[in-house]
Amino acid sequence: MKSHLLCLYAFLLALACTSCIREENPDDTPANNFETLWRIIDTQYCFHDYKEQEGCLPWDEVYAKYRPRVHDGMTDAQLFEVLCDMLSELRDGHVNLYSAADVGRYWSWHEDYPANFSDSLHRAYLGTNYRIASGIYYKILDDNIGYIYYGSFSSAIGDGNLDEVMHYLRLCNGLIVDVRNNSGGTLTYAERLAARFTNEKRLVGYIAHKTGTGHNDFSTPEAEYLEPSDGVRWQKRAVVLTNRSCYSATNTFVRDMRECPLVTIMGDRTGGGSGLPFSSELPNGWSVRFSACPMYDADMQQIEFGIEPDISVSLTQEDMARNKDTMIETARDFLKQ
Amino acid sequence: MTRTPLHASPCRFTCLRTLLAACLAASLPGRAQQAAPLPDNRHTTHATLFGAGRSSLYETYLSPLTYTGPHLSVLHETLRKTHWLDGRITTQGVFDGFFCLASNPAGNADEMGGKLNYAHGWHYNWTVGHGLRLMAGAEIHTGIGAIYNNRNSNNPVQAKAELDLGATVMAIYPFRIRKTPFTARYQASLPLLGAMFSPRYGQSYYEMSLGNYDRNVCFTHPGNAPSMRHFLTLDFPIAGFTFRAGYLCDIRQSRVNGLRSHIWNHSFMIGYVKHFSFVKRKEPQHFPFIL
Structure with missing residues (x-):
């Protein structure tokens, strides 16, 4: 009996010795x-x-x-x-x-550069008879070039939406994917759209994460692949229009599209933002957001400060005065070649 | 038959070994006590309790601050006497869950937490005197849940999944006040070895969704997951029914992958108790058919 009681005492002693994992909340000063x-x-x-x-x-x-x-x-x-x-x-x-x-x-990253996007011009190009598939506005331009505008990757897009869009635009000679002023959102939607432009699995970049508190404590970067969609895929040339306001998930979308063979990036350098942001907070309740997981391109290069386009184009005052969007017009000419 | 003595060697984890020895020793029949005659009836006690209390959530993956708030909980327990070791082994199954809504110290952000646990234990029991019954043994515990922060971006949630083996002790003391029977009980549980899920320090769930795993299943022991559970109850009769009131202190903590976490729940619970006896028939009984 004594041995049993000793065991019980040992158990209770161990309970009493169990340490707390805690951090006193600092005062709000x-x-x-x-x-x-x-x-x-x-x-x-x-x-x-x-x-x-x-x-x-x-x-x-x-x-x-x-x-x-x-x-x-x-x-x-x-x-x-x-x-x-x-x-x-x-x-x-x-x-x-x-x-x-x-x-x-x-x-x-965008305020110090030309906007390269005009709301009034954009409205003029879309007109009133454009279609809306969830977050995507799309239409067929007069010269049989398809035009897609995706203004925010925070707007959800499903495979059903994309099937409808691709099917509607299937007879066009080329496609313009305009993501200017798209400052990001959900990576899944960006990848879902990019998956319509490849017929095979492609290495598009790498992702890593911090493994400790040190500035250099990172995991081994893991490859990211773009898998072709099971739905309707675009098989002709396409142009992605970019400006400095293409940020975060849009930057990643441009990174992915750059690896697709029939896609050309046109416009201004993207704004960047390749760190997946986490959130935290201060004792006074203010919230802070910060880049926590670095993402790289297919060559393991940083894209935090943006991606250069294949063809640099900017809006010109002359074209704007003529109610023309230089970047869309250049893309149309490029696709008609 | 000779017995080979066990030779203890110096070890840094003396405390841990003591606990393991406690579990093993407690599961052996005591020589000083004669085994009670095996009852024909298998007595089973079911108890269902509902509770409310306060939670403290500390999850450095979500915030460096501790969130506190109220919670609701439910617990169902089955205690059953077995035929093993001359009826000295009692099994216990405890299913419990809680849901809490906690706020940060500034009161401008919330975290919702919820978890379901199941523990199955095997206890050796013996009577000390004056009706006091002591039980000790081992239990296996599994739990799954999550804590969700309502304003975080790519780290909005911390998932909880754990499986562990631990030691448990229990003391049951029946007594009477003015001929009214009461039963007081105290149980303590301490996880000793196990495994749990955790992201790495700065790993996002988005990256995990791509299939990139990085030590996301961690070995746990009292050094990196010092958790425990205390359960104090009092059974009392009212109008022929047995009710149970109790206090549950559930401390779950971990320090793995550079992330620190605690879920402290203090609950006051009340519910009812049902006793069942499974009567084993000695001979088959023949019922006459009525034509």
Whole structure:
């Protein structure tokens, strides 16, 4: 009996020794919010070394630069400004700070460049008799060139939609896929559309993830393949129109389309955004978004700062004055050759 | 027959070995006690309890902050005496689940958590004195669930899936107050060895959906998953029915793949108890046919 009781005592002692896994929530002070944000980016952001190579300030120096600007007496607006300034050092459109009053952002990737897209011109080309398949607007232009506009990969698209679109456009001599001003959304929809432009499985890029808190703690990059769709696939030449506002999932879509043999990328360089964003938060409840998983192209090159088109084209003032979209017109001429 | 003594060697995991020894020793029949005569009836107790309480969710994959909030829970337990080891082995099956809605300290973001667990245990039991019955043994536990953060982008959810083998002890004490029978019970469980699912530190579920697995099944032990469960109940009769009130403390924690996690649930539960006896017939009974 004694041995049994000893065993029970040992068991209860082990229970008592079981340690807690916890972290005390830090108090909501400007200093704690700053420290938490800096640590989140320090341990989870995925482009530290690459951004340093591209001329960004090392993250330790960012701390030294901005920490003195934080003090207990500052207002929320002042703290928000300091934190946003700190985050903008990363030059990353996927890095945002969200408060109830504002969204901290770095949008220089498109704000510092020509828009290369005009709403009024776009409306003029679409007219009124275009079709809408979920998030896709499409029509047949006068010269029998198919035109697809996909303005956001946040708008869902199904295989049934794409079958209908491809079937409707099947007799066209070429196809323009316009993703200008598409700032991203769901990767699945981007891949679903790209899968209509290949007849075989193609290596389109690589993806990795962080395995620890160090700036260089990454997994071995895994290959990403584009699988051909089981539905109606496009078998003629196609042009993808891009501008600097093509970001995130759209950047990935352009990366995938670039590997398809009958596809030409035309327009301006894309905006980039190749890091899959994660979210976290600060003690005061502000949410932060940041790039967490790097994605590369098929040559294992970074595409964080965008993808160059095969053919560079910009909107010209002359064409705009004539109510012509230079990029669409160039694509039409290219497809008619 | 001679017995070979076991020689202990110094080990860093002395505590763990002690617990394993406790499980094994507890599952052996005690020599000081004579086995109780095997009853013809197999007594089974079913209990269903409903509870409410507070949850604490800490999931560094989703947030560096701890979320807290209320939860609802349900538990169904079956305790059955077996014929094994002269009737000294009791099996226990516990199915339980909870759903909680927790908020961050600022109160502007929510996490929803839910989990289903099933544990099946085998206990050796013996009577200490004054009606106090002690039980000890091992149990296998499996659980599946998820925690969802309502404002995260590509890390909105953390899935939970685990399978472990643990030790469990129980003390049951029946007593009377003014001729009214009560039964108090305390049970503690401690997972010792197991496996659980977890993404790597910064791995997205999108990447996992592409088929890229990276140590997503982790070996667990008290060092990296110090979890435990305490269950204190009191059975009492009202109008011929037996009711049960209790307190359940369920602590599930892990520290794997660079991610830290805890789900702490404190529940107050109430429900009813049913006792069944399966009567074994000595001889086949012949029923006359009525034509």
